Amino acid sequence: MKIDLKDAGRRFNQEWIFRNFTYGFAAAGKYAILGPNGSGKSTLLSVILGSLEPSEGTITYADDTNIIPIEKVYKQVSFAAPYLDLVEEFTLQETIDFHFKFKRFYPGVTAAQVMDLLGLRKAQDKALKYFSSGMKQRTKLALACCTDTPLLLLDEPTSNLDQQGIKWYHELIRDFTADKLVVIGSNQEIEYSFCDNFIKITDYK
Ligand SMILES: Nc1ncnc2c1ncn2[C@@H]1O[C@H](COP(=O)(O)OP(=O)(O)OP(=O)(O)O)[C@@H](O)[C@H]1O
Numbered sequence: 486m487k488i489d490l491k492d493a494g495r496r497f498n499q500e501w502i503f504r505n506f507t508y509g510f511a512a513a514g515k516y517a518i519l520g521p522n523g524s525g526k527s528t529l530l531s532v533i534l535g536s537l538e539p540s541e542g543t544i545t546y547a548d549d550t551n552i553i554p555i556e557k558v559y560k561q562v563s564f565a566a567p568y569l570d571l572v573e574e575f576t577l578q579e580t581i582d583f584h585f586k587f588k589r590f591y592p593g594v595t596a597a598q599v600m601d602l603l604g605l606r607k608a609q610d611k612a613l614k615y616f617s618s619g620m621k622q623r624t625k626l627a628l629a630c631c632t633d634t635p636l637l638l639l640d641e642p643t644s645n646l647d648q649q650g651i652k653w654y655h656e657l658i659r660d661f662t663a664d665k666l667v668v669i670g671s672n673q674e675i676e677y678s679f680c681d682n683f684i685k686i687t688d689y690k
Pocket of ligand 1: 527
């Protein structure tokens with residue numbers, strides 16, 4: 486998977502959040518988008534995700550041989566963010582089953598293994614509305630990482646996780662992302678310490 490942005494910019498009303506962003510992402514690179522609160526990390530992630538259009542410039546996606554049309558990109562992406570809502574009425578088991586009706590498991594992974602990996606078997610029949618914020622965040626990360634997509638986007642991945650949860654997050658990254666293009670939006674080193682490419686959003690103002 487490759488993503489190329491050329492002179493990309495995004496604004497809300499009259500305010501430019503970033504401009505002149507020319508950058509190439511390629512599998513299996515690990516990229517971190519860095520910047521202070523409100524600088525535009527989530528906005529750039531949303532443009533890469535395909536959920537926001539650039540206000541100027543272009544974004545193109547390609548696999549090894551072909552351009553991927555923008556309307557098909559969602560099939561290639563897994564995304565987790567604290568502001569991404571889960572269906573609160575679903576139990577954990579239903580959440581896992583529902584997610585994998587639409588997306589394939591990472592090779593070798595099963596629904597039972599996702600449950601084991603989460604370490605939340607006791608809560609498998611509990612509705613997500615009764616989950617703590619850390620349990621919800623773990624659920625989002627496990628679903629995103631255990632899905633067989635070439636692109637993984639994570640915004641503030643360790644928000645609401647405790648020390649043990651942060652260690653668990655690093656194990657997920659180690660075990661499920663070797664061949665993926667990974668982009669992390671973050672301002673905490675612990676979240677992107679494994680990355681090898683760094684984008685400072687403040688360089689594109
Ligand atoms: N839908 C929107 N309409 C108008 N302004 C928006 C919208 N979404 C984001 N913004 C503005 O864009 C700017 C960048 O926000 P963004 O959420 O991308 O920053 P961030 O770097 O991810 O911040 P944080 O670290 O706090 O999550 C902010 O000034 C925000 O108010």
